[in-house]
Amino acid sequence: MGLLKSLEENYPLIDFIFQKFCESRGILTVEDFLIHDLNALISFAWSQPNSLRLKQGIDQLLSIVDNLHRPWLNGVELLKDVQQHKQTLSLAYGGIDPFLHVALREGFVTELVGPSSSGKTQVCLQAAASVAKGYADRVVFIDSGNSFYAPRIANLVNQASFSASEQANNEALQIVMKNILCYPVFDIFSLFDVLHQLELKLKNQMFSVRLLIVDSFSSLIIPLLGGSGPYGHALMISAGNLLKKIAQEYNVRVLVTNHMVAGEGGSAKPALGESWKSIPHARLLLSRDRESNTCTISVIKHPSMAAGNQWKFRICDS
Structure with missing residues (x-):
């Protein structure tokens, strides 16, 4: 709009x-x-x-x-839409591949929640590298905290390249880097601007996008919550609904990250409060064992998986 x-x-x-x-x-x-x-x-x-x-x-x-609201669809139309248009990803990297293959669906907003240093950005970078290498469509990486690290992407691509030819590996890296569009944003209004530009390009078929990442969504919203009252919450919900609109209408997979805050009794819970809970289609919790460097992703909410389902994998920081 x-x-x-x-x-x-x-x-x-x-x-x-x-x-x-x-x-x-x-x-x-x-x-x-x-x-x-x-x-x-x-x-x-x-x-x-x-x-x-x-x-x-x-x-x-x-x-x-x-x-601008989409018309209501009956169950037959929704099933046909899923079968024809909403696909899962087949990715090139091991470790988190089962998680990415199941969780990142077309038309879905998937939220990855985790404490600091749990590996949320690493998952985002690995997802970006994998999708950009395996598909001709672009990846849009909205970076709110200088988390996008090009050498890390290059490292991931090199690890997954099995060609004996250095030239072939360099060409693969060039394809990945060309297919990832990174937009630094530092406030919610800049996010709106990027999303509106993206929606316009998708609507006019200027290019196609397979994966949209917002790392981290919560860091853009938190400064507006609390003292700002309903104003901050309204902006949060508006941004969330815009992400859902882009995901649904243009068959884009959307991955957003969120951090943890202290809840009742000192236990950790996802930030952004109750009003945000209904926005993501899927909510997944990421934790990390620092000694073994093993990450675990657990299902909090998912339309087709039971809460508590888990994947374990390792992410190399180098």
């Missing part, structure tokens, strides 16, 4: 006057509009000289948002 200005050409009521009216209330984007108090906005519109046209603009903007 993006900036209100981008709607002006196709929707005459969202004109310069309406945009200035919204701007006076701090509304510059559709997301701003969605999290604003609608009743207060309408009351303010009625107090203006051109109140009727402003009210019509509000109604049109609501209609635009409503039309």
